[in-house]
Amino acid sequence: MDMEVTAWHSLHSTMNAQKDRRPFSRATLGRIAAFARPHRGRIVRFLLLSVVTALLAVATPVLAGWVVDAIVQGRDSGTITRFALLIALIAVAEAGLGLLVRWLSATLGEGLILDLRTAVFDHVQRMPVAFFTRTRTGALVSRLNNDVIGAQRAFSNTLSGVVSNVVTLLLTLTVMLTISWQITVLALVLLPVFVVPARRMGARMADLQREAAGHNATMGTQMTERFSAPGATLIKLFGRPADESSEFAARAGRVRDIGVRTAMLQSTFITALTLVSALALALVYGLGGHYALRGALEPGAVVALALLLTRLYAPLTALAGARVEVMSALVSFERVFEILDLKPLISERPDARRVPDGPVSVEFDGVSFGYPSADKVSLASLEEVATLDSGGGTQVLHDVSFTAEPGRMVALVGSSGAGKSTIAQLLPRLYDTDAGAVRLNGVDVRDLTADSIRETLGMVTQDGHLFHESVRANLLLARPEATEDEVWDALRRSRLEGLVASLPEGLDTVVGERGYRLSGGERQRLTIARLLLARQRVVILDEATAHLDSTSEAAVQEALAEALEGRTAVVIAHRLSTVRSADLILVVEEGRVVERGTHEELLAAGGRYEELHRTQFDRPEAVKDTAPL
Ligand SMILES: Nc1ncnc2c1ncn2[C@@H]1O[C@H](COP(=O)(O)OP(=O)(O)OP(=O)(O)O)[C@@H](O)[C@H]1O
Numbered sequence: 143m144d145m146e147v148t149a150w151h152s153l154h155s156t157m158n159a160q161k162d163r164r165p166f167s168r169a170t171l172g173r174i175a176a177f178a179r180p181h182r183g184r185i186v187r188f189l190l191l192s193v194v195t196a197l198l199a200v201a202t203p204v205l206a207g208w209v210v211d212a213i214v215q216g217r218d219s220g221t222i223t224r225f226a227l228l229i230a231l232i233a234v235a236e237a238g239l240g241l242l243v244r245w246l247s248a249t250l251g252e253g254l255i256l257d258l259r260t261a262v263f264d265h266v267q268r269m270p271v272a273f274f275t276r277t278r279t280g281a282l283v284s285r286l287n288n289d290v291i292g293a294q295r296a297f298s299n300t301l302s303g304v305v306s307n308v309v310t311l312l313l314t315l316t317v318m319l320t321i322s323w324q325i326t327v328l329a330l331v332l333l334p335v336f337v338v339p340a341r342r343m344g345a346r347m348a349d350l351q352r353e354a355a356g357h358n359a360t361m362g363t364q365m366t367e368r369f370s371a372p373g374a375t376l377i378k379l380f381g382r383p384a385d386e387s388s389e390f391a392a393r394a395g396r397v398r399d400i401g402v403r404t405a406m407l408q409s410t411f412i413t414a415l416t417l418v419s420a421l422a423l424a425l426v427y428g429l430g431g432h433y434a435l436r437g438a439l440e441p442g443a444v445v446a447l448a449l450l451l452t453r454l455y456a457p458l459t460a461l462a463g464a465r466v467e468v469m470s471a472l473v474s475f476e477r478v479f480e481i482l483d484l485k486p487l488i489s490e491r492p493d494a495r496r497v498p499d500g501p502v503s504v505e506f507d508g509v510s511f512g513y514p515s516a517d518k519v520s521l522a523s524l525e526e527v528a529t530l531d532s533g534g535g536t537q538v539l540h541d542v543s544f545t546a547e548p549g550r551m552v553a554l555v556g557s558s559g560a561g562k563s564t565i566a567q568l569l570p571r572l573y574d575t576d577a578g579a580v581r582l583n584g585v586d587v588r589d590l591t592a593d594s595i596r597e598t599l600g601m602v603t604q605d606g607h608l609f610h611e612s613v614r615a616n617l618l619l620a621r622p623e624a625t626e627d628e629v630w631d632a633l634r635r636s637r638l639e640g641l642v643a644s645l646p647e648g649l650d651t652v653v654g655e656r657g658y659r660l661s662g663g664e665r666q667r668l669t670i671a672r673l674l675l676a677r678q679r680v681v682i683l684d685e686a687t688a689h690l691d692s693t694s695e696a697a698v699q700e701a702l703a704e705a706l707e708g709r710t711a712v713v714i715a716h717r718l719s720t721v722r723s724a725d726l727i728l729v730v731e732e733g734r735v736v737e738r739g740t741h742e743e744l745l746a747a748g749g750r751y752e753e754l755h756r757t758q759f760d761r762p763e764a765v766k767d768t769a770p771l
């Protein structure tokens with residue numbers, strides 16, 4: 143059985159490796175060595191023990207031969223007992239060593255997974271927002287799971303497989319050849335009969351497995367996208383559930399067919415292997431028997447040969463697949479390194495400083511910006527496209543300049559797609575400018591530490607994202623050390639205290655995926671509560687355009703007033719009340735600041751603001767909120 147499993151494994155990795163054959167650089171090997179270096183003590187112990195195990199495996203058949211000879215030669219029973227005891231001792235040692243070797247290879251493999259995983263996770267976390275807007279989450283998660291595990295599996299299997307198989311093979315062959323080279327050579331003649339078709343079958347299996355992997359990935363994406371709260375809602379409103387189901391069923395059906403076919407190929411392989419080694423065994427018995435009758439061979443030698451033969455085929459087939467196994471390991475490693483090699487477009491300078499203390503001013507100085515093209519921020523394999531577009535991102539912002547003095551509020555207004563959210567995203571350095579500078583208290587954000595930017599700037603984004611966690615966890619994200627009282631205070635000030643108190647589990651109620659268990663207004667107020675809890679010195683607010691009913695609207699207004707109190711603020715405003723109370727209003731159109739001034743000044747000027755005011759803000763429900771904040 144052991145032989146079958148090993149041989150099967152070698153065929154299986156043959157087909158895995160054939161997925162993707164590329165030449166490998168020395169650099170890859172060097173990097174793998176670097177990852178393995180911390181584990182080198184364990185690797186050496188593991189290799190030594192593998193050799194010892196291989197030695198023990200050859201000893202038993204030889205001893206069995208000696209026992210048979212002792213019987214035939216009619217030696218004393220003491221000798222036989224000693225041999226038998228020795229065989230028992232070896233069996234015990236083999237069992238113990240087997241466990242030890244397994245333990246070593248498991249700790250090695252798992253240790254490697256740990257190192258690779260944490261390295262990839264850490265690296266991906268440092269990637270800029272642009273990377274995530276381009277990447278399919280599913281592809282990234284699979285890289286973290288499947289490829290890391292693939293690298294580990296191939297690493298530990300190849301290492302143990304190649305070393306112990308080579309040792310076993312050499313030892314077994316040497317012993318067999320010294321017993322009878324004629325029989326050994328004849329027994330090996332059958333091997334190609336088996337190996338050649340097995341390789342062809344491996345290629346067929348590779349095709350099938352690749353197809354199945356593709357179907358599984360598509361089904362996975364379909365499920366993650368359709369089974370999220372917003373996705374499921376969309377399907378209920380616009381989708382065709384029957385079509386979705388039948389598409390899913392067709393794929394699942396194909397996966398079933400492939401599963402059956404793979405199982406059959408697999409057992410054909412194992413049956414063929416068993417058959418070939420059984421035939422070789424018959425050859426050894428037949429030929430060896432004749433030699434023994436003629437007195438050319440001891441009976442014990444025939445037994446030893448037969449036992450050794452059963453231990454020969456497994457390492458032989460395993461080594462036949464060793465090259466591809468090594469390739470498979472390298473492919474997985476390369477796919478992991480590919481991620482680690484992505485240079486984050488935005489990274490902290492080594493000599494970065496903190497935002498100066500005191501009230502903070504915000505300054506845009508001749509800022510021009512275009513979203514980076516895909517080839518700068520992502521990998522084709524993660525976007526699930528063949529090649530990345532390299533077209534330089536069209537310029538979204540043109541020469542934007544303004545200053546928000548400490549404690550003052552700047553409001554941005556303008557048509558949809560004008561570039562308001564883009565301006566907001568440059569402030570916390572989610573993107574870097576192409577020209578010009580963004581400054582906090584006079585210091586370019588590129589010279590500031592990420593931590594101090596986070597401590598200084600608070601932002602409520604247009605979509606107000608929440609994690610699928612409890613209310614408490616979502617709030618504490620901004621300030622993990624906040625006390626229970628502070629959390630409730632933030633909730634009270636964002637007009638959410640009553641709601642949270644009435645939730646079944648209060649602060650520990652889970653808000654649902656992306657906060658879908660809350661109303662739009664409640665979700666927004668929760669993101670404002672998060673902002674209040676963090677108490678940053680600068681507030682950026684990207685008001686949601688969604689129209690709220692007047693009660694929610696009023697509650698959100700009050701919460702906003704709390705959030706803006708005494709802070710420097712940049713607000714993307716869709717509500718007249720917010721706009722009116724701003725110290726400076728910027729009208730943004732097509733990435734340019736086209737007008738600037740106070741509400742009264744701009745109205746009097748009768749330009750674009752006046753037009754916006756008539757068409758956008760002067761709605762009946764907005765008029766109700768013209769009271770100052
Ligand atoms: N991640 C992105 N990658 C590429 N282009 C983007 C990205 N985000 C926005 N854009 C483009 O940049 C332009 C400005 O978008 P922005 O989100 O700043 O508009 P906005 O003024 O906030 O509009 P709205 O009022 O509808 O929120 C748009 O043309 C938009 O298509």
Ligand SMILES: [Mg+2]
Nearest residue numbers: 562563564604
């Ligand atoms: Mg926007």
